[in-house]
Amino acid sequence: MKIERISSCRAIDKRFFWQIVFEWEDIFSREMGIPIWEEPKVSVNPHAFRLPILDDIVLLGKGNLFRYDLSAGNYNFWNNHKVLPCIIDFNLTKKKIAGFERAYSKHKQVLISSLEAYVFLKENNTRLPIAHLPLSISDKYKITGETRFEKKFDLVLMGRQNSVLMGFLKEYAKKHPDFVYVLRKDTKSFSYYTSTGELVGNIITREDYMHLTQQARCALYATQGIDGEHEWRNGYNQVTPRWLELIASGCHVIARYPENVDTKYYNMEHIASSCDSYCDFELKLDKARNESADMEKYSEYLSCHYSSNRVAMLKDILNKIS
Numbered sequence: 001m002k003i004e005r006i007s008s009c010r011a012i013d014k015r016f017f018w019q020i021v022f023e024w025e026d027i028f029s030r031e032m033g034i035p036i037w038e039e040p041k042v043s044v045n046p047h048a049f050r051l052p053i054l055d056d057i058v059l060l061g062k063g064n065l066f067r068y069d070l071s072a073g074n075y076n077f078w079n080n081h082k083v084l085p086c087i088i089d090f091n092l093t094k095k096k097i098a099g100f101e102r103a104y105s106k107h108k109q110v111l112i113s114s115l116e117a118y119v120f121l122k123e124n125n126t127r128l129p130i131a132h133l134p135l136s137i138s139d140k141y142k143i144t145g146e147t148r149f150e151k152k153f154d155l156v157l158m159g160r161q162n163s164v165l166m167g168f169l170k171e172y173a174k175k176h177p178d179f180v181y182v183l184r185k186d187t188k189s190f191s192y193y194t195s196t197g198e199l200v201g202n203i204i205t206r207e208d209y210m211h212l213t214q215q216a217r218c219a220l221y222a223t224q225g226i227d228g229e230h231e232w233r234n235g236y237n238q239v240t241p242r243w244l245e246l247i248a249s250g251c252h253v254i255a256r257y258p259e260n261v262d263t264k265y266y267n268m269e270h271i272a273s274s275c276d277s278y279c280d281f282e283l284k285l286d287k288a289r290n291e292s293a294d295m296e297k298y299s300e301y302l303s304c305h306y307s308s309n310r311v312a313m314l315k316d317i318l319n320k321i322s
Helices: 016-031 052-059 094-103 115-123 163-175 206-212 241-248 261-265 278-290 297-304 305-317
Strands: 005-008 036-038 065-071 083-089 110-112 130-132 153-156 183-186 191-195 197-201 216-222 252-256
Touching: 005 016, 016 036, 016 065, 016 163, 016 206, 016 305, 110 115, 115 130, 153 206, 163 216, 163 252, 163 278, 197 206, 206 216, 206 241, 216 241, 216 278, 241 252, 241 297, 252 278
Parallel strands: 005 036, 005 065, 065 083, 083 110, 110 130, 153 183, 153 216, 216 252
Antiparallel strands: 183 191, 191 197
């Protein structure tokens, strides 16, 4: 199968989390030498998929497209043999597989970013032709063993946090009065403060986000299905790009995750063992506050997780699609 364009919703959806996807698309476009095609507004209409001919009209003369699909569901405007989708989030239960198969029935191949979800589908005998294409971090954040970031803060909290790790953090803060960390206090704004109340800044752009992460000596990370949190995840524990961002930012990572095929694929144990007790948390945070991260180790680890590596994997997949 030959891909002629990278499909992108960047002109119609500006939500923050899409910025990560746009970075991947840029690398795929560059490495494959093909243009980015901006999707039309009609594609985001939740009822557009009900008109089967509409996708044919939109894709007329466009050639084959590769696109990232934010999540798996029971409707799919892009259900077309010209489209090669890669699903980012997969949280479907066994009962939802049939609807998912109908929604993606016309694709020559469906790419699944989570190895855990891929194995789940295989074990449940999905009728769809599927392949595994893991998530990545853009090459724009590539580091070497010599990369150094100015570390202003002991720890920075960004995004959703795990309740168990947050319980450990609060206990640590009580026992260590000199410990100051950064957090977003008001979910209605993007203003970040130190735990003592000092304004750090408004973190609005993707660049702001990465810059603040790069200033942290340590960060917390947990897969979203652990500890029974985020019920909509249905027990899935996919490794997200946040994991790779923390490593690329030179942060010590205190992590919490189960052992599954996805966490094994990313070899998380090599960077941070899962934290299961306050005692372990305290030891790890003490170390993080006093020692620099091993950038040589981090550089070697990330060498196989940049978006350009996923392009190579995609090319291998394409060679097998007739």
